[in-house]
Structure formats: C-alpha cells, structure tokens
Amino acid sequence: MKRIESAKNPQVKQWKKLLSKKERDKTGLFLIEGFHLVEEALRSGVDIVQLIVDEQKTLPPSWNVDNILITLVTEGVMKEMSDTETPQGIVAVCRQCSCEQTEMKTVLMVDAVQDPGNLGTMIRTADAAGIDAVILGEGCADLYNPKVIRATQGSLFHLPIIKGNLEEWMARFQQQNVPIYGTSLQNGVDYQSVTPAETFALLVGNEGSGVRRELLEMTTTNLYIPIYGKAESLNVAVATGILLYYLRHTR
Amino acid sequence: MKRIESAKNPQVKQWKKLLSKKERDKTGLFLIEGFHLVEEALRSGVDIVQLIVDEQKTLPPSWNVDNILITLVTEGVMKEMSDTETPQGIVAVCRQCSCEQTEMKTVLMVDAVQDPGNLGTMIRTADAAGIDAVILGEGCADLYNPKVIRATQGSLFHLPIIKGNLEEWMARFQQQNVPIYGTSLQNGVDYQSVTPAETFALLVGNEGSGVRRELLEMTTTNLYIPIYGKAESLNVAVATGILLYYLRHTR
Numbered sequence: 001m002k003r004i005e006s007a008k009n010p011q012v013k014q015w016k017k018l019l020s021k022k023e024r025d026k027t028g029l030f031l032i033e034g035f036h037l038v039e040e041a042l043r044s045g046v047d048i049v050q051l052i053v054d055e056q057k058t059l060p061p062s063w064n065v066d067n068i069l070i071t072l073v074t075e076g077v078m079k080e081m082s083d084t085e086t087p088q089g090i091v092a093v094c095r096q097c098s099c100e101q102t103e104m105k106t107v108l109m110v111d112a113v114q115d116p117g118n119l120g121t122m123i124r125t126a127d128a129a130g131i132d133a134v135i136l137g138e139g140c141a142d143l144y145n146p147k148v149i150r151a152t153q154g155s156l157f158h159l160p161i162i163k164g165n166l167e168e169w170m171a172r173f174q175q176q177n178v179p180i181y182g183t184s185l186q187n188g189v190d191y192q193s194v195t196p197a198e199t200f201a202l203l204v205g206n207e208g209s210g211v212r213r214e215l216l217e218m219t220t221t222n223l224y225i226p227i228y229g230k231a232e233s234l235n236v237a238v239a240t241g242i243l244l245y246y247l248r249h250t251r
Numbered sequence: 252m253k254r255i256e257s258a259k260n261p262q263v264k265q266w267k268k269l270l271s272k273k274e275r276d277k278t279g280l281f282l283i284e285g286f287h288l289v290e291e292a293l294r295s296g297v298d299i300v301q302l303i304v305d306e307q308k309t310l311p312p313s314w315n316v317d318n319i320l321i322t323l324v325t326e327g328v329m330k331e332m333s334d335t336e337t338p339q340g341i342v343a344v345c346r347q348c349s350c351e352q353t354e355m356k357t358v359l360m361v362d363a364v365q366d367p368g369n370l371g372t373m374i375r376t377a378d379a380a381g382i383d384a385v386i387l388g389e390g391c392a393d394l395y396n397p398k399v400i401r402a403t404q405g406s407l408f409h410l411p412i413i414k415g416n417l418e419e420w421m422a423r424f425q426q427q428n429v430p431i432y433g434t435s436l437q438n439g440v441d442y443q444s445v446t447p448a449e450t451f452a453l454l455v456g457n458e459g460s461g462v463r464r465e466l467l468e469m470t471t472t473n474l475y476i477p478i479y480g481k482a483e484s485l486n487v488a489v490a491t492g493i494l495l496y497y498l499r500h501t502r
Contacts, residue, residue: 117368121486121488121489124482124485124486125482125485125486125489126480127480127481127482128476128478128479128480128482128484128485129479129480130478130479130480131480151486153482153483153484154482154483155480155481155482158480158481158482159480159481225379225496227379227381228379228380228381228499229377229378229379229380229381229382229406229409229410230378230406230409230410231375231376231378231379231404231405231406231409232404232405233379233404234375234376234379234492235372235375235376235402235488235492237486237488237489238372238376238488238489238491238492239492240489241485241486241489241490241492241493242492242493242496245476245493245497246496248479
C-alpha cells in the first residue's frame with residue numbers, strides 16, 4: 001500500500017486542486033470526506049477512483065474495498081486536504097456521473113440557489129420526499145462543492161441530479177402535460193389550494209430574488225406559502241420541504 | 252458625533268468582545284450587523300444602545316435614530332468588528348430583552364440544536380408560521396451568536412424567544428392540557444395522522460441525536476415525518492417547517 005508523508009508530494013497537490021470547481025470540471029473528479037459519505041458512495045455504486053486514509057484510522061471491516069486503490073497518509077497530509085476543521089481521516093476521489101435519465105414522475109427544479117448549504121439541504125429533502133430527480137439550472141452552487149456534498153448527507157448518491165437548461169426542461173414537461181409549479185411571493189396562489197398529484201415538477205429559486213421571471217411565465221401555476229407572522233420569507237430549503245411534502249401528501 | 256480611526260481604540264476592543272458569548276452574558280448586550288437587521292431592530296422597538304457606522308455610509312433618511320448614540324468609524328475599524336467577510340458598514344449594540352410572556356397558543360420548543368444556522372432558520376420559520384413563542388432548552392446554540400442572528404433574518408425581534416427549562420415548560424403545558432408533539436424517528440406516528448388544532452407545542456431536537464429520551468416520555472404524542480426515499484433523515488429546520496405548517500394548516 002502506498003504511503004505519503006509530505007504535504008508537498010505532487011500527488012497531494014493534485015488532490016487538493018479538486019477543492020476548486022475548475023479542476024473538478026477539467027478532470028470530472030471530485031472529493032468526498034468522512035466515513036458516512038464514503039460508505040454511502042460505496043453502497044450506491046459510485047465510481048471511487050481511490051481512497052485516501054489517515055494511517056491511524058481503520059476501515060470498517062464491512063466495507064468491500066478490494067478493488068479500490070488505497071493510499072495511506074499522515075495526519076498532517078490529511079489536514080492539508082480536508083475542507084473541514086476536524087478531518088475524520090478519510091477522503092475518496094470519485095468520478096462524476098452523467099446521470100441516466102430514469103422515469104421522472106416528480107422533479108425538483110432549482111434556479112440559481114447559491115448557498116451551498118441550502119442546495120445540499122434541498123437535495124437531501126428531495127431524496128427524503130421520494131422525488132425522482134433534481135434538475136439544477138444555471139447559477140446554482142456547484143454540486144461537487146464540498147459544502148454542498150456535506151449538506152446532502154449522501155443524498156447526492158441516491159437520486160439523479162442533472163445540470164441542465166431549465167427552459168428546455170420546462171418545455172419538455174409542458175409537452176408531457178406535467179404540471180409545473182413555480183414559487184413566487186407575488187401573483188401566486190396559496191399552495192394549499194393545489195391538489196397533490198402523482199406527477200409534478202416544482203420550481204424553486206434564488207435566495208434573494210426568487211425564480212427568474214421568464215421561468216415563472218412558463219409554469220402551470222405559481223404557488224406561495226402564506227406568511228402568518230412578521231417574517232418576510234422562508235429559507236428556500238425550508239420552503240422546498242413544505243411544498244414537496246405537501247405536493248406528495250396524499251399519494 | 253464621535254469618530255474612531257484606530258482598531259486599537261479601547262472602545263473598539265470592548266465592542267469586539269461582544270462577539271463572545273461570555274461577554275454577552277456578562278453585559279446583557281449583543282451586536283447585530285447590516286442594514287436589514289438594524290432596520291428590523293428599530294422597527295421592533297429593540298433597545299439599541301448605540302450605532303456604529305462606517306463613515307463612508309449614509310443612514311436611510313427614513314430611520315428615526317435621533318435618540319441613539321452614533322459613532323463613526325473607518326472602514327478598517329468596521330472590518331475589525333465584523334463577523335462577516337464583506338461588512339455592510341453598520342453595527343448596532345443592542346440590549347438583550349427578557350421577553351414578556353404573552354399568550355402562547357402555539358409554541359416551538361427546541362432541545363439542543365447546536366448549529367447556529369439551523370437554530371436561526373428555525374426561529375425564522377416559527378415566525379413565518381405565526382407561532383407565538385420559541386423556547387430554547389439547554390444545549391442550544393446561543394441566541395445572540397452572530398450566525399444565529401443572521402439566519403433569523405430579523406425574526407428574533409418578532410416573537411418572544413425564551414431560554415428555559417424544557418421539563419418545566421412541558422409540565423406547565425400538560426397542566427393546561429396543551430397537546431405536546433415530540434419528534435422521533437422511532438416509536439412515533441406519522442404526523443399526517445394528527446389533526447391540526449388551535450393550540451399545540453412542538454418539540455424538536457438535536458441534529459444528531461434528536462430529542463432527549465426523558466423529554467419524549469413527557470409528550471402527548473411523538474411524530475415522525477415519513478422518509479419516502481433513501482435519505483436517513485431530514486435537516487431539523489426543514490422538518491420543523493414541514494411540521495409547523497402542517498400543524499397550523501387548517502386554522
């Protein structure tokens with residue numbers, strides 16, 4: 001088994017580069033960190049290119065890693081590569097997948113959500129709600145940003161997450177007579193007036209400016225969540241949770 | 252108007268100390284940052300001890316700050332005091348309030364939610380849902396932590412937020428026949444089986460371990476949110492949003 005002691009090792013520098021979007025886009029690789037995420041990746045059949053393990057740590061005996069290249073590193077090297085303050089001692093280099101398009105009865109479309117924690121939490125929420133796919137439009141945080149991955153808690157491995165052009169997808173849903181629900185503080189209807197259905201696409205948008213106007217004009221109906229108190233709005237991930245659980249409510 | 256140029260000025264050091272919980276507890280003061288939050292504080296009648304303003308910024312003419320001490324500072328001093336990477340140029344020193352107990356028909360109780368972003372988002376969500384008060388039990392992030400305040404988006408000024416002993420509050424709700432809904436992944440009932448009512452207390456818990464067992468034994472019913480996909484759980488702020496909006500649904 002290979003062992004690396006120095007943070008100046010070219011291989012370590014190469015790995016560290018994957019913390020930037022540019023390098024991730026160029027190589028088609030990304031990093032995940034921590035035992036829980038690596039376990040989720042293994043279980044989900046993610047293509048793990050190699051595992052980097054703190055030499056003081058032990059891999060769980062239940063893990064099947066026979067065919068995966070493992071490199072041991074010192075605690076110092078691990079710290080250098082980690083995106084967190086207290087590294088767990090394991091990082092995996094994974095290959096980005098071009099998601100197969102499975103049947104999509106229920107879809108979450110995301111327009112320009114920029115906060116990585118919000119985006120990751122929304123993917124986790126879509127997974128929990130049993131949504132079939134998430135489509136990320138332009139202007140969203142990078143799916144492979146370590147903070148996004150961490151907030152998904154592994155859900156990015158559980159359902160197809162597609163980077164795409166929202167206009168094109170919406171045109172396709174229109175053709176298929178899939179109801180598209182936009183979200184808007186103005187000119188919408190109370191979400192509770194919609195009847196949950198087998199099939200829908202929900203469209204949510206940017207933290208500050210919401211869903212782009214051009215997109216809101218392409219929806220079937222635009223929904224709002226009533227504010228009963230004095231808050232101006234809800235956090236976008238919380239709003240997504242309320243709407244997804246309502247829309248799939250009675251199924 | 253007083254003007255401070257040096258970050259070494261003792262007054263600046265004194266303000267900066269308020270970024271620590273210890274100093275906040277000692278003095279009963281806390282800082283808020285940014286035009287939106289200060290405006291919310293002014294509008295909500297918060298006791299603002301003084302305003303610290305970047306000398307290059309202008310206060311909105313609509314603000315009534317006649318009776319508030321204002322100190323101008325340089326951009327450098329402002330940067331020194333700020334908890335954010337791109338300071339907006341305004342900070343207010345505020346006095347913590349001991350909330351008056353208004354009538355509480357609906358309450359959110361929080362057991363040991365540690366992430367400041369989660370706690371702030373939950374307070375914002377409770378405000379949006381029109382909940383009458385939030386009770387923070389032991390082990391929660393500090394309400395006056397700048398990250399909590401930021402995530403509330405000003406909602407901490409909109410409803411009473413009480414630090415208290417959850418056992419004592421639950422005993423009180425029991426006496427008043429207020430239904431107390433705990434949340435638990437095990438041994439609960441689907442939240443959709445509960446009938447929304449005028450009055451309830453919802454109890455949510457720690458990100459990792461959930462609500463403490465002793466508390467779950469004092470509830471009327473414990474609820475869970477079904478997971479339809481492969482996620483293990485929902486983010487606690489998202490779960491709080493789904494439950495609060497469901498419980499006040501038909502009112």
